Amino acid sequence: MASSSSSFPSEIVEYDSLNENEHSSTRGRSSASSRLFDVFINHRGPDVKHSLALQLYNSIKKTGFRPFLDSQEIELGDSIPSTLKNAIFSASIHIAIFSQGYAKSAWCLAELVLILQSGVKVIPVFYDVAPSDLRYIGKDVYAEAFANYKEKGRYLSQLEAWKKALHSVSLISGYECNKNDNDHDKLCEIIVSAVLKEVERIIPLDVAKHSTTLAKEFFNRQRSEYDRSTFLFDVREAAAKGELPCLQTKLLKDLFIEDHHKFQSTDEGISYLRYRLGKALLLRFLIVVDDIDHIGQLDALLVTDRHTLNPDSLVIVTTRDERLLIQASITLRYRMKEMNDKHSRELFCCHAFQQPYPNRGFEDLVESFVKGCGGLPLSLQVLGRHVSGSSEQRYWQRELDKVRKTLPGDIKQRLQISYDSLDREEKEIFMDIACFFVGKLKSTAIRVWECSGWKADLAVQILKDK
Incomplete structure (x- = not known):
């Protein structure tokens, strides 16, 4: 991600940096720079802010998704560069409205560069301009704006990047209209429909209500690389309640949006899921399976069956017992570490x-x-x-x-779950460690336990795996 000073007009950034410092003591609200958005609308205000841009903003907002339009989202005291960058890089899709005055705005052009850097899909709307106007800057609609930048010696180091960005977007299929069209409503409806189709395709995973920024960034970045995604929470608890068929139904619904088949038994779910997944080997899935405690749960969800998933799919499994990953032949394993101070503070707050x-x-x-x-x-x-x-x-x-x-x-209560999963001998050894052997040599403790006839080596390994 480029820095603000290299991406946005420098004199505005310098002013805004002072403004940000001036307001740094304002802590009682969540600024737009800390929020995530689904759709970013890039536009030049004087041309379309109170017409097409605002109409798109309101239409998208009614669908329940979160659009970003600067006049609606930036509040007094917000850092403008950081707010814009956050909105651009958190969005699932971008709309860029190219009007005749678009190139007169250095902010619009700087945003466009970041939009392309984000790697996320952009829908161009050519409003009173043609795609060729973006392609041939030297002689068409935007020629005067770039000539003025050169004549005044402004943004000289950024002009080439702006031209390349305009040229790149001109090659993307978009929508053409003009301000005299009477049917803006129909155009808006078409664009919003295309936006919703794309956002729903890569809709954010249903992660915890207050997951850290790091987790949000990871899942939102990862899901954009896959055709469909699903997050299956608390599999252990669902299995204990006999609700594995419900999780199978959720898996099916998330991966095959048009299929709402409900399963009455785990065996029925396994059979039908194997059939559907086998017919979808061209699709790449991102599947997160949270908190398993038995290999049968993975078998029921078919997520480790290499014959039913595209090899480019990604399956992430969390468990309290590393032995289950070994049983499932999951070779790439990661032992979770404690959260660092920054993310700990963020989650607590x-x-x-x-x-x-x-x-x-x-x-x-x-x-x-x-x-x-x-x-x-x-x-x-x-x-x-x-x-x-x-x-x-x-x-x-x-x-x-x-x-x-x-x-x-x-x-x-949550810690008790792990303790209750141990057998009697493992519980005794665990309590001995906690009460008597902290800081002592493992070999010394094992000799004591073996004198009691316990298989101490195996029990200690099981505790380590958990």
């Missing part, structure tokens, strides 16, 4: 303040909570919700003192 940063005056208390959580997402979420809604620092301090002595029930 999203639950405590409904924003990724602390309210003024709570910075030290937040650091104490975050430090105590040790980078564990569950603790960060539970404790963040625990203090949410209180604006009294005394209350926060009192709760901090309490959780240092006793964990909240939500955390205990």
